Amino acid sequence: MDIEEASLTRSADTRALAYLETVATRRVFPDNDALAALSAFDEPLSERGVDAEETLALLDDVGSPATVATNGPRYFGFVVGAALPVAAAAERLMLAWDNGAPLHLTSPVCAKVEEVAAGWLLDILDLPRKSAVGFGTSASASSLVCLTAARQKLLMNAGWDADKHGLFGAPEIKVVVSEKVHITVLKALRILGFGTERIIFAAVNDHGAIDLARLPPLDARTIVCLQAGEVNTGEFDPVEAIALKAQEVGAWVHVDGAFGLWARASEKLRHHTVGMELADSWAVDGHKWLNTPYDCAMAICKDPATLAAAMNSDAVYANGANSAQKNLTIEFSRRARGVPVWAALRTLGRQGVAAMIERHCTQASALAQALSDNGFDVVNRVVLNQVLVRGRDDAETRAIQAYVHDSGDVWFGTTMWGGRAAFRLSVSSWRTTDSDISLLSNVICKARDAYNPSAQ
Ligand SMILES: Cc1ncc(COP(=O)(O)O)c(C=O)c1O
Known part of the structure; x- marks a missing residue:
């Protein structure tokens, strides 16, 4: 040097x-x-x-x-998480290595560490241990990867090899998603050519989870996309019941668990995820609730051969095993995104991950209570780390958000729920302390009082 x-x-x-x-x-x-x-x-x-x-x-x-300051303690927007020091430090070291990590040949250490990280991930999330794990850029890309595998597999089951024959003339694959599906799953489906008008929307209950009684029929040519952690309310679709129905008919269940899948790492929260292991594929972020740096996510597929076939990019000059990351993800040249996951899991350990997740949920509940005590309408039942709150009307809700945005003290954004504006507070940074939560509720009250002094 x-x-x-x-x-x-x-x-x-x-x-x-x-x-x-x-x-x-x-x-x-x-x-x-x-x-x-x-x-x-x-x-x-x-x-x-x-x-x-x-x-x-x-x-x-x-x-x-x-x-x-998303890497600080007082950013409560978008479920972003901060970066754990060890995960960021591992990224810094990897920058010096500058190893592309498509396969063992280009970086033996990255291939090894990602293999270990994949095993730990399946262990801590308690998913089928033989699943394949592709370390990619985002939950968006991970859902794209999983849904590609899902379509190839269902078509193959129907006697159609989409890799060889493409999609023109293929049997139709139906897709069922929640009415509250995350926009990035719709994007993945659009990219895959499913066509938004053909997608079947499953009705949800008041909390934003699929209403089982109104689930559209499933069959062997159906992909059903469920959520672990609805982006506003943090709610979970009834995975077990739907996955059992899907298994009976040979449908494929994909779970978008961008942040909510981490509930599975906690004994106290895993009841939300009962039957999660029965699904066929899962997308989960590292850069949200595990607090790795961007961009880091996992596409997990119960049937490794199907994922490896869908993502295969072997070339005469670069063959890899089915477990090579280039054969499990979209990218060929890629950063080893499993390394910060490994560093985070190794340093926190099983208990450390659970403690972080549980602390955020406790803080979210305390925040909801404080705001409710101060006369705010807390719209959701706070099952996870998300709190959905309204002012007296949309104008007040938006004014509070604007005040907070300008203050620089904290930050969160707004959303729409039940046709009305609400602000969405997400507790997901490892740095957030209980006093940051008190500060947040105080700033919100101050913002409301500035807008509407008579509410004091
Ligand atoms: C439920 C859910 N799914 C998917 C995504 C997309 O994740 P990413 O930004 O990693 O693509 C998000 C991001 O907010 C999300 O909350």
Whole structure:
């Protein structure tokens, strides 16, 4: 390594450390001055290049103040989680390795560590131990991967080899999803060519979980997509009953468990996930509730050969086993996203993961209670880490969110539930303490009082 590379790497580390030292106290959403300063990036592409230290300085000096402090304790939007120090540290080390990790040949260590991480993941989530685990970029991509495998398998069962013959003239595969399906599952289905108007929507109950009594019929040409953790309420579809029905007829059950599947890691919460192991495939994020850095997610498929056939990218110059990550994910060249998962699981251990998940759920319940005591309408029954709250009307709800956004003290977003605006509070950062939760409820009350002084 030359002196310049050493100095630049040290600068980046120093700047990263300085950022982390302030992440718990900095504004959560940047102020207008920081946003306006972003225009410093509006420069023409340099002909001869610019000094590397100067490039890094611009990114940090102008860029860092315009970040959203999602890696801090007071960001409650979008179920994002922060980055556990060990998972982020493992990523830093991997940056130095710069190993692409499609298969053993390109990085023996990544292949080994991802294999171990896959086993631990199946263990902690208590899913069938022979399942294949593809470490990909997101729950969106993981659902895409699993649904591709699902379609290939059901078509194969119907005597149609889609790999060879494509989809024109293939038997029709039906897809059933919840009325509250996450938009990214619909996106995956659209990419796969299912056509949004052909998708069958299963009715949900007041909590946002599929109403079993109104489940559309399933057959051997049906993929049914369930949720572990509805994005607003955190609710779970009745997986066991639906998976048993699906098994009887040969339908495929896919579970979008982007954050909620982690409930399975806790003895106290796993009752929400009874029968989860009966499904055929699952998508779950690392970068949400496990608090790994972006972008990190897992596509898990009970039938390893089906996933490996659907994702195979063997080439004359690069053959891999069915377990090679390039044969389980969309990417060929890829970062070893299983390594931060391994680091997080190894460092937290089974109890540490459960404790983090349970703490967030306890904090969410305490938050709901505090807001309800202060006259807010808590809309959901808070089964997990999500709290859905309304002001007296949509205008008040939106005004509270806008006040909070501007304050920089905390951040959360709004959603629609039952045709009305609500704010969605998600507790998912390992850094969040009970006093951050008190601060959040105080800021919300202050925002309501500023909008509507007579409510005090
Ligand atoms: C329930 C659910 N499914 C899927 C996704 C998409 O996850 P990702 O952003 O990792 O693609 C999310 C993200 O918010 C989610 O909450």
